[in-house]
Each structure stands twice: as C-alpha cells, then as structure tokens.
Amino acid sequence: MTTSVSDGHDETRLVDYVTANPVNRLVLERLPDLGIPDAWLVSGAVFQTIWNGLTGRPPEYGIADYDVFYFDPDLSWGAEDRVISAAGSLFRDVRAEVQIRNQARVHLWYETKFGRPYPPLRSATDGLTRFLAPACMIGTRQSATGVLEFCAPCGYGDILGMIVRPNASDNFTEARYREKAQRWKSNWPELRVLYSGT
Numbered sequence: 001m002t003t004s005v006s007d008g009h010d011e012t013r014l015v016d017y018v019t020a021n022p023v024n025r026l027v028l029e030r031l032p033d034l035g036i037p038d039a040w041l042v043s044g045a046v047f048q049t050i051w052n053g054l055t056g057r058p059p060e061y062g063i064a065d066y067d068v069f070y071f072d073p074d075l076s077w078g079a080e081d082r083v084i085s086a087a088g089s090l091f092r093d094v095r096a097e098v099q100i101r102n103q104a105r106v107h108l109w110y111e112t113k114f115g116r117p118y119p120p121l122r123s124a125t126d127g128l129t130r131f132l133a134p135a136c137m138i139g140t141r142q143s144a145t146g147v148l149e150f151c152a153p154c155g156y157g158d159i160l161g162m163i164v165r166p167n168a169s170d171n172f173t174e175a176r177y178r179e180k181a182q183r184w185k186s187n188w189p190e191l192r193v194l195y196s197g198t
Contacts, residue, residue: 001076010156017053018046018140021060023096028142030090031068033098036083038071038124040139040151043131047138047159051188053163062187065097069124069139072102080105103127116173125151132157132167132177165194 018024024045031039045066052061068087072079080102091098103124110118121127128137134154143149158165164181166172173198181193 005006010160011150013160014050014150015142017059019051020053021045021049021063023063023066023094024049024140026094027066027068027091027098027138028148031141033090034070034083034086036070036072038069040069040124040141041066042069042124042128042139043067043136046140047135048184049187050138050159051162051191054160055188055190057188060096060107062094065099066094068098068100069103069127070100071104071121071124073104074102075105077105085179116167127161129153130169132168132172132180133164134167135162135164137167161192162188162190163192163194166196 019028024041027041027045031041044063048050048061048063049059051057052059070083072083083102084100087098087100103121103126106127107118107120110116125139128139128151131137135158136154138156138159139151140148152159157163164184166174166177178195181191181195185191185193
C-alpha cells in the first residue's frame with residue numbers, strides 16, 4: 001500500500017514526525033542522487049522516529065542505523081558494491097550509519113546467513129513484509145515533486161498505536177522477535193508488546 005501524504009491525516013502526522021529527524025531529511029533529500037531504482041528509507045529510521053515523536057523524545061533517539069532498500073535486477077555483487085560505495089561517499093558527513101541493500105539479491109545470501117530460505121522479491125517494498133512485526137513495515141521516499149510517499153503494507157495502526165506483534169510470515173523466528181522486542185521495550189517502555197499465542 002503506497003500512499004501520498006495528501007491522502008489523509010495519518011500521513012500528515014507521519015511526515016511531521018519523520019522529517020523532524022535531521023538524518024532522515026538528509027537521506028531522503030540525497031537518495032535520488034544515487035540514481036538507483038525503487039529506493040526507500042525503511043524500518044527503524046522511520047517507525048522509531050515516529051515513536052519518538054509520539055512519546056516526546058528527541059527524533060534520533062534509539063535509532064541504531066538508517067536502512068535503505070532499493071531494487072535492481074542486476075544480481076551481481078559488483079553492482080551492489082558500487083552502490084554501497086557511492087552511498088558511503090554521499091552520506092559520509094551524516095553522523096549515523098546508513099546501510100543500503102539491493103532487495104533483488106537478498107534471496108541469494110539470506111539462507112547462508114540466517115539458516116532459512118528466503119523467496120525472491122519483486123520490489124524493494126516487498127522486503128517490508130518480511131520484517132518481524134507489522135509496526136516495522138514502513139518505508140518512505142521523496143517523489144520527484146518533493147512530496148513524501150509512504151508504503152505501509154499493514155497500515156499505520158500498530159505504528160501509531162505503538163503495538164508490536166509478531167509477523168505471521170514464514171520468515172518469523174520467535175527468538176529474534178523476542179530479542180528485538182525486548183530491546184525496543186527498553187528504549188520505548190510505552191510499547192505494548194504481544195507474543196505468539198497472545
């Protein structure tokens with residue numbers, strides 16, 4: 001579900017929260033300079049900034065890194081490595097770690113790293129549906145006209161409600177979910193964390 005910020009009240013709130021974070025603003029403004037297809041700022045950079053806005057914390061609080069997904073059908077490591085190097089130069093003055101990954105390649109290495117198969121994706125935003133919780137499933141990008149667009153496959157309810165619940169996909173692992181949920185809860189005690197079977 002990709003929506004423009006003009007589509008409703010929730011999107012307007014999201015823009016205010018997300019752009020309060022200066023790192024998000026820099027990444028979103030510069031991302032088009034990389035010239036990569038289907039590029040989105042995703043996950044913690046977005047939902048954790050929103051949680052900070054909802055709870056009155058500094059916009060950058062608790063955010064470990066800033067993830068960018070893109071989708072390039074060139075599956076070579078060389079092509080992705082060139083993008084990673086270019087991003088390193090583009091964001092070298094940003095005082096945070098910006099990680100960029102081609103979602104078209106994830107299925108090539110995921111099973112070796114995490115021990116479970118990963119189906120090929122069709123777009124960068126397909127990768128959002130693989131996150132551990134619906135509250136994590138959000139990405140944003142700046143359109144050619146400078147308007148922020150959002151993709152939230154499960155909507156905004158859990159994000160704005162600060163509810164963390166398991167993703168029912170075959171990519172879910174209880175141990176990883178509990179570890180992440182515990183870390184998030186320590187940073188944002190206002191969260192309501194649900195576990196499998198609750």
